[in-house]
Amino acid sequence: MFVTINLENYEAGLVEKVIETYNIPLEFAKGPDEAVTSDDDYFVKTDTEETLYLEEGFKRILKAINSDNRELFSKELHPAEQVEFLRIAAALGVTSETTWLNNDLRAEMPKWQKRIELPLEGVGKHDIRYKLIAERVNTMPGHDEIDIFIEDHLGVVVQDIVRVEQETVKSQKTTTVEHENKIVSVKLYTDETSEDYTYDYTIRVYDDGII
Numbered sequence: 001m002f003v004t005i006n007l008e009n010y011e012a013g014l015v016e017k018v019i020e021t022y023n024i025p026l027e028f029a030k031g032p033d034e035a036v037t038s039d040d041d042y043f044v045k046t047d048t049e050e051t052l053y054l055e056e057g058f059k060r061i062l063k064a065i066n067s068d069n070r071e072l073f074s075k076e077l078h079p080a081e082q083v084e085f086l087r088i089a090a091a092l093g094v095t096s097e098t099t100w101l102n103n104d105l106r107a108e109m110p111k112w113q114k115r116i117e118l119p120l121e122g123v124g125k126h127d128i129r130y131k132l133i134a135e136r137v138n139t140m141p142g143h144d145e146i147d148i149f150i151e152d153h154l155g156v157v158v159q160d161i162v163r164v165e166q167e168t169v170k171s172q173k174t175t176t177v178e179h180e181n182k183i184v185s186v187k188l189y190t191d192e193t194s195e196d197y198t199y200d201y202t203i204r205v206y207d208d209g210i211i
Contacts, residue, residue, distance in 0.1 A: 005054055006031060006041050007088070014085055015061070021076045022064045026057055040155070053155070058094040093117075120150065129153050132161075160189040163197070182207055 007015065007028075015028050025047045031040045043057030044050070052060075065073040073082060083103045089095045090105040098105055116134040123130045134148045144166060150159040165185040182205045187197040 005092070007054075011084070011088055012041070014081055015088075017081070018061055018065065018073070018077070018085060021072060022061070024061060024064050026052070026060065028057075055092045055094055058089050058092055062089055062094055130158060159192055160195065160197070162189065163187040 012028055012030070018024075019026050019028065025045055027044045027046050029042055029044055029051075031042060041054050043052040043054065043060075045052065077085070079101050083100055083105070086095065086097060086100045087105045090097060095105075118132040120130040120132055129152070131151050131153075132148070133151050134146060137145055137147050146164045148161040148163075149157050150161065152158050163186070165187075184203045184205060186201045186203060188199040188201070189196075190198045
């Protein structure tokens with residue numbers, strides 16, 4: 001249950017447009033890169049060749065577009081592009097903004113939309129802090145789920161906790177998945193020493209008949 005963050009092609013193109021508009025010494029790169037994390041997208045500082053996490057790169061870009069009260073940002077980018085860029089930043093947790101140009105930045109998030117993070121105290125070693133994460137994940141075409149897991153400060157998943165699938169998978173093909181409706185699948189990872197789930201429950205959804 002390793003979670004990666006990769007931008008869609010249109011999102012990557014938008015990021016590159018903002019970098020070019022502000023002449024920021026960053027270059028967007030598709031993962032994987034062992035210097036960053038497993039398969040995440042990342043940035044390269046063109047002046048030093050240093051690699052940066054996706055979130056860190058977005059922080060630098062956001063700082064640049066805020067430096068002129070977003071005047072160039074508003075002038076050079078179409079309103080829809082402005083909203084989309086800030087929506088990605090919100091999804092990464094780089095900004096706490098919720099609206100821009102009267103649009104809700106929390107709506108229609110990408111598949112890797114903003115996660116819920118809770119710090120875990122009293123665990124980890126060598127001052128490494130762990131976090132409890134809840135995140136929406138797309139594991140196969142047409143199939144989304146919510147994963148809850150423990151992650152360290154480098155973004156490495158330390159322990160799986162639970163996986164909740166909105167519908168039970170009935171059959172799977174190369175590009176499509178057939179679901180059994182009104183049934184939620186829950187997998188629990190109760191053995192902290194094992195990577196496999198220990199319990200698999202199916203929960204029927206209460207249907208009051210109101211559409």
